[in-house]
Amino acid sequence: MIVKTVFTRLLGGDRQSDRVVPPSGHTAWLTSFTAGAMTFLAVFALALSLAAGRMAERWSEALARTATVRISAPPEQLDLQTRVVLDVLATTPGVENARALSDEEQRKLLEPWFGPDLPVEALPIPRLIELTEATDGYDAEGLRQRLAAEAPGAVLDDHTRWRRPLASAAGRLRLLGIMSIVLIGGATAAMITLAANAALAANAQVIEVLRLVGARDSYIARAFVRRFTIRAFGGAMAGAVAGMLCVLLLPSAEAAGGFLTGLGFTGFGWLLPLALPVIAAIVAFFATRRAALKKLRGLT
Amino acid sequence: MCFRSKPVTYRIFTIRTAKALKLPSIRAIVAAISSEIRDGSEVRERTVISFENVAYNYGGGELLSEISLRLAPGSFHFLTGPSGAGKSTFLKLCYAELLPTAGHVTIFDREVHSLSRDEVAQSRRRIGVVHQDCRFLDHLPLAANVTLPLTVSNREVSGQDLGDLLTWVGLRHLADAVPPSLSGGERQRAALARAVIVDPEVILADEPTGNLDWEMSLRLLTLLVELNRMGKTIVVATHDLNLIRQAKAQVPARVLRIRNRRIQLAGADL
Ligand SMILES: Nc1ncnc2c1ncn2[C@@H]1O[C@H](COP(=O)(O)OP(=O)(O)O)[C@@H](O)[C@H]1O
Ligand SMILES: [Mg+2]
Numbered sequence: 001m002i003v004k005t006v007f008t009r010l011l012g013g014d015r016q017s018d019r020v021v022p023p024s025g026h027t028a029w030l031t032s033f034t035a036g037a038m039t040f041l042a043v044f045a046l047a048l049s050l051a052a053g054r055m056a057e058r059w060s061e062a063l064a065r066t067a068t069v070r071i072s073a074p075p076e077q078l079d080l081q082t083r084v085v086l087d088v089l090a091t092t093p094g095v096e097n098a099r100a101l102s103d104e105e106q107r108k109l110l111e112p113w114f115g116p117d118l119p120v121e122a123l124p125i126p127r128l129i130e131l132t133e134a135t136d137g138y139d140a141e142g143l144r145q146r147l148a149a150e151a152p153g154a155v156l157d158d159h160t161r162w163r164r165p166l167a168s169a170a171g172r173l174r175l176l177g178i179m180s181i182v183l184i185g186g187a188t189a190a191m192i193t194l195a196a197n198a199a200l201a202a203n204a205q206v207i208e209v210l211r212l213v214g215a216r217d218s219y220i221a222r223a224f225v226r227r228f229t230i231r232a233f234g235g236a237m238a239g240a241v242a243g244m245l246c247v248l249l250l251p252s253a254e255a256a257g258g259f260l261t262g263l264g265f266t267g268f269g270w271l272l273p274l275a276l277p278v279i280a281a282i283v284a285f286f287a288t289r290r291a292a293l294k295k296l297r298g299l300t
Numbered sequence: 301m302c303f304r305s306k307p308v309t310y311r312i313f314t315i316r317t318a319k320a321l322k323l324p325s326i327r328a329i330v331a332a333i334s335s336e337i338r339d340g341s342e343v344r345e346r347t348v349i350s351f352e353n354v355a356y357n358y359g360g361g362e363l364l365s366e367i368s369l370r371l372a373p374g375s376f377h378f379l380t381g382p383s384g385a386g387k388s389t390f391l392k393l394c395y396a397e398l399l400p401t402a403g404h405v406t407i408f409d410r411e412v413h414s415l416s417r418d419e420v421a422q423s424r425r426r427i428g429v430v431h432q433d434c435r436f437l438d439h440l441p442l443a444a445n446v447t448l449p450l451t452v453s454n455r456e457v458s459g460q461d462l463g464d465l466l467t468w469v470g471l472r473h474l475a476d477a478v479p480p481s482l483s484g485g486e487r488q489r490a491a492l493a494r495a496v497i498v499d500p501e502v503i504l505a506d507e508p509t510g511n512l513d514w515e516m517s518l519r520l521l522t523l524l525v526e527l528n529r530m531g532k533t534i535v536v537a538t539h540d541l542n543l544i545r546q547a548k549a550q551v552p553a554r555v556l557r558i559r560n561r562r563i564q565l566a567g568a569d570l
């Protein structure tokens with residue numbers, strides 16, 4: 001709706017009003033440059049917050065849907081308790097399937113720490129049972145109590161302990177990205193306000209003449225607002241395209257994995273940076289309008 | 301008095317000049333313009349501008365005091381007084397560029413203090429002002445400057461009528477020139493054309509003949525007299541006594557004189 005207001009104001013308004021203010025040199029350049037540079041930065045902040053968002057989602061998803069039951073028991077009881085636990089899990093609503101890890105799999109898990117030749121059988125290593133949740137989830141507390149009653153050596157580890165900080169770190173990273181965008185928007189508004197004030201001061205005489213021949217404040221303001229909005233939009237468009245190109249050209253080393261390679265846009269995400277110039281135009285529209293009307297109210 | 305016989309001579313001269321130039325009548329020009337730009341919604345008031353016990357100061361001592369007067373529709377007033385007496389200040393009070401420091405100024409039946417900023421703008425579209433210092437938009441050609449009051453109210457005038465008006469003030473050949481390249485007299489004529497183009501109900505002219513030669517002054521006066529005959533209220537600040545005499549021969553003009561911060565109606569001695 002705001003966008004519609006801006007555009008009807010700009011395009012519906014007469015171009016005549018644009019001509020009554022002389023073309024200005026350095027404020028024009030400053031506005032386009034500021035909008036361009038700020039949008040360039042905003043593209044990266046946007047990419048960062050989108051990537052962080054995706055990461056947070058992926059981690060929560062992957063971790064939330066699996067859990068482990070660890071059975072520590074004397075060797076002679078281990079198989080018995082494992083069977084009991086599997087029976088319990090098989091009758092627990094919300095558990096999709098459960099499976100004891102084989103010795104081979106357990107050795108693989110320990111390999112990074114102890115090397116390949118670990119004699120798993122000979123060590124009192126707990127048995128691990130991996131379970132997958134159904135979409136509805138299960139009652140973790142109830143399951144814990146049943147396990148304690150039927151297999152005293154079994155401990156349910158539902159990953160919440162270490163899932164939470166990871167997901168919240170990613171969430172906070174996303175918040176940082178959004179905050180950066182908001183700050184960039186604020187800085188752009190401040191810069192454009194300065195530029196608009198400079199233009200208004202430079203054109204004090206023009207404004208005076210316009211007032212004297214009966215121009216309304218809104219008419220005079222429009223001449224400045226139109227100009228600054230168009231400049232900010234143009235600059236921001238250039239900045240957005242440049243930023244998107246840079247993101248596109250980031251090395252995509254899938255094999256290396258990790259965070260940096262996740263920093264691109266995906267699918268419809270590519271359309272989001274294109275919203276930035278529109279936002280810049282809206283910011284310029286209101287910043288200039290506010291500056292102009294404030295200035296004009298000071299005149300007779 | 302030495303110039304008692306002069307007006308007649310000049311009058312004949314003026315008419316001859318006008319005929320020689322084949323000028324269209326300003327009445328026809330203004331009528332044509334007004335038929336184009338009027339929206340028919342305006343209501344004409346009984347009093348155009350009135351002052352009630354008005355005083356004004358620029359922050360120091362009082363410049364104008366106890367001013368009470370009423371400009372009736374269709375009246376023609378000259379405003380005289382020594383330089384610095386407050387003639388320009390008085391005119392600025394008339395179109396709300398300045399607000400009185402005491403008393404009430406009423407424009408088209410509205411007290412100026414009660415007008416919103418948009419209403420002030422609206423009132424100014426009904427008042428044509430020729431400023432003493434003739435301010436223009438220096439980046440726009442003369443023609444665009446003359447039509448500026450229409451431009452800012454989203455109205456237009458035909459090129460033919462604009463051309464006629466510029467011809468009348470003798471500036472048609474300069475339509476594309478920018479204001480800084482004009483002489484003082486040319487600027488004043490342009491300012492007059494700009495004031496007239498909105499078909500205003502009131503015309504306030506601040507020393508409009510200050511930079512004009514006698515021939516041009518007379519042509520300008522003829523224009524003002526013509527406009528007055530069409531029913532427009534005219535106030536001209538000037539200290540050109542010859543001009544006043546010339547006008548008085550053509551219309552029942554009254555002379556206001558600023559003396560000792562007050563405005564008095566000057567006697568017939570002038
Ligand atoms: N903006 C202003 N601030 C302070 N003093 C002013 C201002 N404008 C005019 N004056 C003073 O007010 C007096 C009257 O000025 P003005 O109305 O221009 O006189 P006039 O037009 O009769 O020559 C002058 O002494 C002038 O210096
Ligand atoms: Mg003066």
